[in-house]
Amino acid sequence: MTQKPPRRGTALRLHRQLERIWSPDPRFRGWLTTNNNNDVGRLFLAVATLFFVIGGLLAMLIRAQLATPGSAFMGPEAYNQVFTMHGTVMMFLFAIPFFEALAVLLLPGMLGTRDLAFPRLGVYGLWVYIFGGSAVIVAMLMGLSPDGGWFMYPPLSSAAFSPGIGADVWLLGITSIEVSAIATAVEIVVTVLRYRAAGMSLSRMPIFAWYILVVAVMILTAFPPMILGSLLLETERALGWPFFQVENGGDPLLWQHLFWLFGHPEVYIIFLPAAGMIATILPVMARTTLLGYGWVVAAAVSLAVLSFGLWVHHMFTTGIPHLGLAFFSAASTLVAVPTSIMIFSWIGTLWKGRVQMKLPMLWLLGFFATFVIGGLTGVMLAIVPFNWQVHDTHFVVAHLHYVLIGGYVFPMIAAVYYFQPLLTGRFHYFRLGAVAFWLVVPAFHITFLAVHVVGLLGQRRRTWTYDEGQGWELLNLIASTASFVMAIGFALVILDIGITTFSGLRGKRNPWGATTLEWAAPMPSPAYGFASIPIVRGRYPLTDDPDLPQRIARGEGYLADTSRNRREALIVTTTTGKPLQVAVMPGNSALPILLAVVTSTSFLAPLVQAYWLSALALVGVVIVALVWVWTTAPRQSEGLVDAGHGARLPVAAESPDPPGWWGSLFLLVADGVHFGSLMFGYAFLWTVAPNWPPPSYLVPTLLPVLLALGGAAALAAGPRLAARAVATGHRTALALVLSLFGALSLATAAASVMLARQDPAGHAYDAALWLLAGHVGFHAALAVIMLGYLALRRISGHGLRVGEARIVSLWADFTAATGLVALAAAWLPGTFA
Amino acid sequence: MLAGSLAILVLVLALLIAALLRRPAQSDDSERGTGLWLWTLGLAFPLTTLAALTVYGLQMGERLLPRDTPDLVTVTAEARQWAWTFGYPDAPGLATDGVLHIPAGRPVDVQITSRDVVHSFWVPRLAGKLDALPGHVNVLRIEAPAPGTYSGQTAEFNGAGYAGHVFTVQAHDPAAWVRFLQEGPP
Amino acid sequence: MTNILRLALPFTIWLIGFSAIYALQGLTCSRHWPEELEPRLALIGGAAVFVVIQGLALAALLALQSQSRFVQTAATILGTAALAAALWTVLPVLTITVCG
């Protein structure tokens, strides 16, 4: 950073200019139109905390009921709703959104950039979550909540055994929240890979960035099976497509596979962000560096993938053959290895440093004492004969709370205390925090140790009451009493954080002596984050250059020039962190919340049988999305722009791989997993479900086959030609027409499948064919809309960008490839039968 | 297993406390210590214990595997919300509700299925649990060591009547078993 | 990006191999597929293919070095770990009753 000596006031002037460019609308409506990560993250965090409180209140109801035998407090109907909602709220409405909120708040600072890659997508995710979550809670208050347990096994959750809308609330509400999580995950992945400080190579990334990258990819690959499962169950409930009804070729086991294919990784999706926080905070508390950074990264990656190979351990009692169980038992014990590497890396870090017993550290110790026990009972559960004995008892309840509360809630509390100065600019001065800690942690252990024991004594989970004389009374009473103490402790934690947020002392920058970039920003972090994009030369930039914060503030990094008067961030190469492009970030807008409103309407309207409204809202989704893309696309080309330090970089929108291309790529990863799950389900029914093969087959005719082949070829070639034509300045009309033709013929081929098998409710085979054809039809329609957009851009005279054509090409390729596979899967069995 | 787990817990916590108590004059920012903390404790230690544990678990599972034996008895168990019906292929037509009759001291295969939702067959003192799934028949090998009654229960959540969805197993001596097959429940 | 893929590759192969061997177990025990082979042999063959592919992946990672030293080291660790994981998870094929 060699520049002319700074003049006094440079920093202040830069601050004022950036503040003007980046700040949200100061009126109330600013909350609805802001897309700044600070605002989005705060709201996200507050809402997730609210859901934690709701889930906690439900937990208190559960413990109150179980405190005494034969309790008359609740009947089974109420109890079933309460524990189902407790599990659902905690897992879907609290745990995942809470770490996403922290990631949204902190990631840009840690990476040395100004905002997340797709600020508006983040807002959209937030509101979809708020609407979906509220719908679930409102339904609960009306006594209409689901009551089949948080894993909702059919046929219990099928229409025959769960009439009423409880199960639909779960399926539609939770799916919309999963959609929001996927939106946030795409945003996180692209941010970590592309939006960083100059010089921040992969090996210099802060450890939390690695963890959250891994987690975001896991969300993209674990949620789609669950979304597919929900789609199958909801179509079964609403339209009678018999995916889980044995008589008509379905199989309830299919749900269990799809659910746990999501459900086990989910556990690690929850744990890994907490681990990332631990790996971030612990070294600072011990005034040293993390021991074995590379080891920890490798452990996180392997843990993530291993966790996808464990799902069957939740199904050890379903009659899966001995050898199958043995595979999953072996794989399940294996995950303990990367976990153990992390644990010992942390203890080794403490060993080489000098530990300061600050409040965050205290909670991390709570984590250690709790999580290790949870991990050990987990290994015990991976042993098949033991599992057969304790499966579905309170032993499992205790195990999962040791892992979830010890491994997630405690580290997250540590993280909130640790980052509070950065987020609020205020410091903790009260003793309340320590008191709360000493209430929560011992009470937690008393509660759940007692629960372990009643589980071993045979008390089944999910039973609304129990009889006297089995030796369970005292233990349950102890567990309930201690759990109330724990709840008071949690309330004090929230109170303590609230008090500090509104009345803590102001203090100086970087109070803990941290080494990573987020602490180089002013406190509390302004909307623009950094006055200029920092340049880093090592993994611990604040140690390498203690002066860095001042240099950044004086505009000595990249993009300090505000004369273009718009929000800009730096895009770097993934591996080395070399400056590559200048990203122009969108300004405040009401479009994201509008899109969230129509999306949520289309999800939730079916609950009240308003299918027409749902369809209308879907049209709304398309329109709003088009307006959104249309208005964010740039009008004029500007060529290379000055990014500071003599770098002249292209604007991201004008490069062949704009952020939208990367976002599409990762969205398609999720879409691909969804498609893969569909194929898995089809194959599973085919090989395992009792009433197969189906009574008759679909036998393809020549015309649709030709249409499919020709259509796929045209759809793959057309957008490519269009992209090339844009790049070389030729006419694109022909290429676009070719693509359109491709999409339409593929859709026609798909329609032929539905026309040939007109009763999807007859047999799971037909229902599966409709879904396969529906996949093709849906993506072909998407391609048509995208092509229409390209054509409009061309006609309107704003001109097309190569990047836009390449994005469409990506989607078209996916449509063509999965379309061919889907149709082949639909046609081949009939051809050979 | 419990003792082993406790030992590991104590070890980890002891190391943690030692690390907290150690206050080096100057904190060490290097990567020294990888050998001990990561290679030995992080990697080698869990690998060996887990290997032992997994092999042990697999062997245990192996021993529980149903083997062909000449004196095998087969019974059927069909679950529904919220009752169990048991059948006896040795005495066609015979069915009992809520009580499963078996001979003591002989291996019994229970063929488990469900008429409606997912249930699970569990007699804690005789064997682990096995699910009752509609459309599938799962076979569980049990053996009652002595005549008497053993209580059983459903172990998969199945709706409002879940808590009360229990049954008993009545194990008979050889004479009583023959009588049961001929005359039905007393 | 190729560097990120390098890190993801070894365990992704493990996941595919693991799922494949589990599926093979289902097919060979309940459908007797492939017909020509005895289930035990089919599974041992499948396990061997799995381990060999996992080994080849490691060899490929070692042969095609990345420019980033950090990525190269991490990829090597992950490749080795995935190979060990593959061996660990196919172990039951050799040690316990097949199709019991």
Ligand code: HEM
């Ligand atoms: C605040 C203290 C908490 C207490 C006292 C508590 C208590 C309980 C109890 C007693 C059950 C068993 C209900 C039954 O099976 O009959 C349960 C289930 C469950 N809890 Fe908690 N819990 C707490 C916090 C949490 C947290 C923080 C999470 C997740 C992050 C969580 C997730 C779950 C899940 C997933 C279930 C299973 C629900 C089902 O069976 O469908 N709990 N909880």
Ligand SMILES: [Cu+2]
């Ligand atoms: Cu699991």
